[in-house]
Amino acid sequence: LVVEPRRLRSKLRKQGIDGPPPTFLLGNVMEIKNAWHGNITKDENDPNHPVLLPTDPNTHDCTTSLFRFLKKWSQLYGQVFVFSVGYKQIVHVHHPDFLRDLKTCTSLELRRPSYQQFKALLGQGIVTSNGTVWKHQRKIIAPEFSLEKVKGMMNIITESAVILLNAWKGRIEAEGGFATINIDHDVRSFTGNVMSRAYFGSNFSKGEAIFLKLRALQRSISKMTLTSAVPLMRYIPTTPNRETWALEKDLRTLILNVVEERKKLGTGDDKDLLQMLIEGAKSSELGIERFIVDNSKTLYLGGYETPAVSAEWCLMLLAANQKWQDRVRAEVLEVCGGRIPDYDMIRKMKQLTMVLNESLRLYPPVPTLSREALTDMKIGGIEVPKGAHLLSWIAALHTDPEFWGPDSHEFNPERFANGITGACKLPHLYMPFGVGPRVCPGQFLAMAEIKLLIALILSNFSFSLSPNYVHSPTFVMVTEPEYGVDLVVKNL
Numbered sequence: 001l002v003v004e005p006r007r008l009r010s011k012l013r014k015q016g017i018d019g020p021p022p023t024f025l026l027g028n029v030m031e032i033k034n035a036w037h038g039n040i041t042k043d044e045n046d047p048n049h050p051v052l053l054p055t056d057p058n059t060h061d062c063t064t065s066l067f068r069f070l071k072k073w074s075q076l077y078g079q080v081f082v083f084s085v086g087y088k089q090i091v092h093v094h095h096p097d098f099l100r101d102l103k104t105c106t107s108l109e110l111r112r113p114s115y116q117q118f119k120a121l122l123g124q125g126i127v128t129s130n131g132t133v134w135k136h137q138r139k140i141i142a143p144e145f146s147l148e149k150v151k152g153m154m155n156i157i158t159e160s161a162v163i164l165l166n167a168w169k170g171r172i173e174a175e176g177g178f179a180t181i182n183i184d185h186d187v188r189s190f191t192g193n194v195m196s197r198a199y200f201g202s203n204f205s206k207g208e209a210i211f212l213k214l215r216a217l218q219r220s221i222s223k224m225t226l227t228s229a230v231p232l233m234r235y236i237p238t239t240p241n242r243e244t245w246a247l248e249k250d251l252r253t254l255i256l257n258v259v260e261e262r263k264k265l266g267t268g269d270d271k272d273l274l275q276m277l278i279e280g281a282k283s284s285e286l287g288i289e290r291f292i293v294d295n296s297k298t299l300y301l302g303g304y305e306t307p308a309v310s311a312e313w314c315l316m317l318l319a320a321n322q323k324w325q326d327r328v329r330a331e332v333l334e335v336c337g338g339r340i341p342d343y344d345m346i347r348k349m350k351q352l353t354m355v356l357n358e359s360l361r362l363y364p365p366v367p368t369l370s371r372e373a374l375t376d377m378k379i380g381g382i383e384v385p386k387g388a389h390l391l392s393w394i395a396a397l398h399t400d401p402e403f404w405g406p407d408s409h410e411f412n413p414e415r416f417a418n419g420i421t422g423a424c425k426l427p428h429l430y431m432p433f434g435v436g437p438r439v440c441p442g443q444f445l446a447m448a449e450i451k452l453l454i455a456l457i458l459s460n461f462s463f464s465l466s467p468n469y470v471h472s473p474t475f476v477m478v479t480e481p482e483y484g485v486d487l488v489v490k491n492l
């Protein structure tokens, strides 16, 4: 708790890397807590004085409202600095060379950090494991989300999107021509539905109970993001800890019940994700139960949460920019010609891809990338000592004027007219799906479902931002609109 942090700090200081002085056990947790997020926040110098941050939906600088401690420390200590969360030493790096090295580094010695709150949520599934255990899981899981597999999922994506369309049509009719809708619940139900159908095949209704428990577990864990870094805190039976333990136990029972039922009844013709996990578990070092339970939670959560918030941000931007909404709608109507879009059609929607790329640039759902060095290594020109954590802030790299130009904080999908290479001086800095060996395996599925949903919404409705909408990007494991997105929706 004392010697090791000092050793790491001293090695970093010798390279000119410094940062805010940590306190014993807590590190810089209190400063982080005071500047965590939200549009109304405390002034760090005067905790009794609330400061109102910009809430204009045309101000797209997440770095002013999220992780403001990183911004403050970059200004004080430069682009590379070190801070502490508990006894962990975290090196913040805002440098293209570092991302380039991260992209090509295949060493199992550079692992994803074992942050305890993610462990409670995801156990030792693909996201939270490392080394050979991770490698085995990646080999089994990633091929299930290949382009070919995603093409085969288009029918379940369409069925799930039609439920949302019908619900909105019903509300518009009931409310007399237009409806004000907070889209958060409906969009999450859409992505949850896609995951349930992909995961449980024809038994998808079983997914509902698991989905609700996971969401409750996620909320409970996100309350403990910072305290979990304090040594031994996770073993103390505090109310949030007990709530988390109980939810974890319930989830495990629910998942194992479905697996038992599947074993008794067989799959029929279904070759769903659950079946793939049951088969993959046989060769896993983790043990059969753990492999299935932990990856069920991981895929379910990873599969519904991030595409849902990405679709919400994209719809918010289209609602606030009517010109782009009209432009993308014209393209969708032309490509589809009155038919339900299939995979080839959504692939042809270039304007929609540009808008979605821009939306993921400004509001990357996963705002940071973290790694931990298991051995001394050189990466991005830094001699990283064993045990140090590395952190890159995707949201800040995505909006740095040096790489994106002076309009980097503006919504301008045109920048993607010639793809990512045309949009950024250093294209590897565009990384909404991460980089390197641990890049998101679900990116084809995510892009397909968001594009299909938005194409169907655009071809049925026109929409604008409701005056109820409060622009407040917040972080609850992913970057999400704190109060959802309120749209005024009309039939076309």
Ligand code: HEM
Pocket (backbone or CB within 6 Å): 112, 126, 127, 128, 138, 145, 298, 299, 300, 302, 303, 304, 306, 307, 310, 364, 365, 366, 369, 370, 431, 432, 433, 434, 435, 437, 438, 439, 440, 441, 442, 443, 445, 446, 447
């Ligand atoms: C727009 C939606 C999505 C975004 C922005 C996103 C983003 C990311 C990012 C940035 C990472 C890498 C994190 C890191 O390197 O530390 C990641 C990993 C991962 N994502 Fe996604 N994701 C999305 C959708 C999905 C979907 C639909 C699935 C499918 C179930 C999925 C499953 C995963 C898994 C399993 C990993 C861990 C991979 C590994 O560690 O080997 N994601 N995602």
